[in-house]
Amino acid sequence: MPQIDDLVLFTQVIEHGSFSKVAELNKMTKSVVSKRISKLEHELGVQLIYRTTRKLTLTEPGSMLFHRAKDIHYVAQSAFDAVTGYSEALSGNIRVSVPTISGELLLAEALSDFCQKHPGLNIEMSMDNHFVDLVADNFDLVIRTGYLEDSSLIARHIFNSRWVICASPDYVTEHGEPDSPKSLLRHNCLGYTHQSTGPFDWIFLRNTNETYTLKVSGNFASDNAVALRKAALAGNGIAYLPTCLIYDDLQAGHLVELLPEHSGKVVGIYAVYPYTKKPSKRIQVLIEHIRERYMEMKERF
The missing domain is CATH 3.40.190.10 (Periplasmic binding protein-like II)
Structure with a gap:
């Protein structure tokens, strides 16, 4: 199994175009760098670099490896920094x-x-x-x-923020509870204009993990979810809102969740x-x- 350190050395050799510069950078001899690149080639079973006295040229597998692995050093360093940062002021x-x-x-x-x-x-x-x-x-x-x-x-x-379809108990009592997404077409829905798909394009779940969009309609829309929450609490329609915004309303019974098995907006x-x-x-x-x-x-x- 090739070592990550050897892969990092390989990417550095290509980036700097020189075994000598990489050896100096890592405080090791040029021969050690060369041997480790040769070791990487042997473990992978392919030649990665054509070596001449004037320049280094990537082979086709070498080019593929370089482009897939060139950021590995930075990714690893970023991960280490994220952890060590906890202990630093x-x-x-x-x-x-x-x-x-x-x-x-x-x-x-x-x-x-x-x-x-x-x-x-x-x-x-x-x-x-x-x-x-x-x-x-x-x-x-x-x-x-x-x-x-x-x-x-x-x-x-x-x-991930899960969104729920909801309405006030008074609205449900007066207009009935929808039993399917299509039945929402008979209701006054509250549109959210901040979503890119359109204020009345609501996302629903079909089967287990397949979603689809259904266009509903209504007489009120806003780019502010808090405004839609207030309209729903007032009994003026059905809203599709983030759970975090209406969590307390649902717990207190001021709003009720509708069609929970069909809600597909995450x-x-x-x-x-x-x-x-x-x-x-x-x-x-x-x-x-x-x-x-x-x-x-x-x-x-």
Whole structure:
């Protein structure tokens, strides 16, 4: 089985184009580097590099290995840094943008607690449901839900938020309880305009893990989930809302969950930061702290 250290040496040789430079970088002799690359080739059963007096050229399998393994050193170092960061004093300023609901329910307390654990650290938290420009707005970290399209950013999945279809008991008494997604077509549904698919395109579950979209309709829509919650509590329609927002309402009986076996909307929660080989320790440790807080409150999500 090839050693990871030998694979790292191989990628360094290609990046620097020289056995001598890699030997100097790793404080070893050129012959040791050469022997370890030869050992890697022997273990893999293929030639990786054509060696001449003037230059090094990758073979076809060598090129495939390099492109698949070139980031292994940085990934490993990032993993080590994330762990060692827990035992180091963290300091500096962090600007964070978070969704309004998550900020109020969880992240305001989580981030302020993080500052208490690390007295040299200052966090400025902004609550905004729209995706901000990390670079232009000078944010170090953004917590967002949904799909990330910008390839210049890295998104680390933190948690999944389950959404539920709900209405007030008074609405159900007056209009009846829907017994299938299609029966919602006879009801007044409350639209969420912040979702990219459209305010009345609701996602449902078919069979075990297959989802589909059904277009419902209604007389009220908003880009604010809290506004939809209030409309549902007032008995004005059926809403499709994140569990975390209405958890207490469901527990108290102010709202009831409808069609639970058909609810198929699950939205990923992500920590997003600019693309770098090695994000700062304080950002890595903060992301892990946020993930742990979500896990502690998983029944609410």
